[in-house]
Amino acid sequence: MASQAVEVEMKYDVGQDAEVPSLAEIPGVTRVGEPHVDTLEAVYFDTQTHALASRDITLRRRTGGVDAGWHLKLTAEGPGSDEESGDAAGGSGSEPRRRRELHAPLGQPGVVPDSLLAHVLAYLRGEDAAPVVRLKTQRTTYALYGGDGVHLADLADDRVSAELLGAAGGAGGAGDAAVGDTAAPEGEARTREWREWELELVHGSPELFPAAEEILAAAGALPAKHGSKLAKVLALAARESGAAAGPKSPGKKGPVSDLLTAYLAEQISEILAHDPGVRLEEPEAVHDLRSATRRARSALQAYRRFYNALAVRHLGTELKWLGRVLGVPRDAEVMLDRLRGHMAELPPILASAVKDRLEDDLGASRDAAHRKLQMAMVSARYFQLLDGLEGFLDNPPVRPGAAAPARKAAVKLVAKAAKRLERAARTAKRTRRGAEHETALHQVRKDAKRLRHVAESVEPVHGKHATKIAKAARRQQQILGDFHDSVVARDLLAKLAAAPDLPEAVASAYVTLHTRQVQLAADAEAEYRKERKKSRKVFRGTVI
Template sequence: MADTKREIERKYEATPDTRLPDLTRIPGVAEAEEHGVTELDAVYHDTEDLRLAASGITLRRRTGGADAGWHLKLPVAPGVRDEITADLSDEVPGELTALVRARTRGAPLVPVVRLLSSREVRLLRDADGTALAELSRDAVVAERLHGEGRTAQWDEIEIELADGADPAFLDGADKKLRKAGLRAAASPSKLARALDETGGGPAARPEPGEPRTAGDHITAYLREETEALLAHDPGVRRDLPDAVHQMRVATRRLRSALRTYRKILDREATQPLIDELKWLAGELGAARDQEVLAARLRDRVAELPATLVLGPVEARLTAWAAAGDEDTRAVALAALDSDRCLRLLDALDALLADPPLLKAAGKAPDAAIPDAVLREYRRVSGRVEHALALAPGPERDTALHDARKAAKRARYAAEAATPALGRPARRFGKRMKAVQKVLGDHQDSVVARDAARDLAVAAHLAGESAFTWGLLYGHEQAAAAEREAELPAVWAKAADPDLRAALRS
């Protein structure tokens, strides 16, 4: 079974002659406890074309030391990685293979580099004996396991924050180590350095220049959201908080941009991709919607006085949420594991490699992008006005939900336009977000109302009191009415008859 820890560290260049300063001079350190020397043997695995290394991901099988086994490291931020470990075995564990599937696309994982490290360890403790960090000095020998089999060797110093310690400790340590003459390592990881010094790392991705045209800006946005889609895949598989939501947002932003900027990117070429992004968002949506709904109902129950919670309300809600979580999570994982998803990711790569740009893509951003944003604004305006003209009831609920989707699409259009158009697009996006928030809360109340009714029926059939569920239904009905009453003022503030001029200014 895989375990996870957050790894926060700093790396420094060294030579066999590098001398460490007095480590007890580092702020907070009372003792530098020596733990001797350990011999480590690590074989790093990747695809033949080094797709994991290209994404800053490392996967190794290591023996020696206290944590022998498989280690997968996923980048979180500079100097911060999540390390997922699995028991020692001959083959790459399936749970780790799954976490990198979006990157490998099913390509075999093979040994690419072997690192032999002689590690001298010091554990830094405070006056109470609490561990603050582990400082290690490594003498490394690297061997390329394919190609010409070249070797390299170097020394380095690494300081890794202890579990639960304050990350600010590393800033104080960094000052002392730099003052002693150490300098930050040029490579982000041992693997990156080993690849560079034994025959080269992954093929360099073409670096796009500074966006100049409308097509440049929209393509850059698509590239950014595609990377977000890939980056959140492991989080969904690990069931991390908000990962499903963030991955779903990336799919929606991509789909929205392809639909909104159809005068810049050929819609005939992108329509199949739009359809597939809609499919993936839908498969992820069930899990996200269940997560939001369960949290809303829990909050509603928690707000009630104890005297109004009649029967096993919390137990029923917990069982209902758990069953829903299991079902919707299975749907999301099945989608990510499908060949259909891999084809979608390949199609996104192909789009970015050779965007189907139309004539308008070559225009200046302020000549081509504003019209697309204005189309989205007009769609929101029409749907909001239509919904407000209807009498309260199911038809109006549906119309308000349609208006919410249009507001979200307009917001995404503004986000894509902001790097090109600046403050006017950013301001418009914030206005659409305010409209989306009111309409979103209204839709959540509609869905929660239906769930409360279903739970009331189930409780009644089980011989339990349905009073509390009826009370929740009434609360949600009142919440929906409040949002409907709030909408005209929010829309009046968001509406902008001079938007065209603002976006072109």
């Protein structure tokens, strides 16, 4: 597994003849260590279209210095997030950059470690990451210490030589990458040299940056125009600035289309952020990715009349496919965790008898579903879905009605979802028992989820009232989720108990667990009825 750290730094452009100032004059700095010189060589990997660099992601293999190895740098809150990253994409300005940095051992020169590759597959989308730039840096590092001896920060004085590499340069390994035939960016030479300073926190606080500003500026340092060395050599400032802008924040007087754009952008960011966790099988990653997928689909369905029907239908179909692929392993895991918990309520003899059998039966199906999920997430279909979602944001296929005022249109959207939920609840009330009743309650759960997501999407223009509706819908959804899980567990246990040649102790345990699920389902339904009465007061009229 890769190790992680958060890098907080400021980069400065300086002239070749600039002199490093007296760093001990920076407020809070009482001692400066002896300068240490390293020669660093790094090969940066990306696609021909710079899919990573254009998102402010850098992937490199560096030799020399104390942290030689593979490095992957992402925004501190995960790809797609601008929170607390300063001018993360553009990199210019006076705010420090926060970046999440993952490290892996040097390994083989041309083979990106799987622990890092998992974090960028959603951006590569089937393309290979090949060497694009080689940097040679003569780095002189000055360690800055506080009065208590704490290592506050390092100032790195870098003299950089950069060489653009062709896409085929990695054929003989990253270390031997040769200059290929790929043309350099317009107006750029294939090699460049420059000097820059980096002030990076070690154990110090961000207050050190403004404290150092005057002294560094007096020495001729200016806030860097690019967020990274790679961005500088690829001249990606303009592209980065466009990526950093993101969707327009919805306003009460703005068009209703802004509501979907902003909400969908959030869900796409969540999908991309949780994608690596699913690949690395991290806890809750499948659940989080599935939730974002469902939110995106709900929002598209709710706002569909404002957009081209074919475009919305296609994305909805693909999101449903992804949700289904995610749902199988997630549901198996939920069921296994649920029954594990209830086994703890059994007498020790029964619990011991059934534990291994359940683990074998459910664990096997869960593992098979995970394997199918991993295959789906490297498929062209999944990558095309990501392209489609981002394309929808970049060029929304709006109809004329999408220009309707957001505040007024939002009321109608929420009211429609609330009426849909009420109709489903009445249907469930008319079907008193049996499979038909259980199916009807499951539909109530799905409609409560849709109302929740629609209400969440209109929070920018309707604030607390929309939040109140979303929370009430979420409570119904959760209660009926417990009901549905109990029904599924009940049916599963009945099937397992009917298996031939079942040991008596195991059969007895299954019967006990089955009875428990029947009671839990009844309890959940009773709780839902109470919650529905409370929620109807919130939903009544849905005048927000």
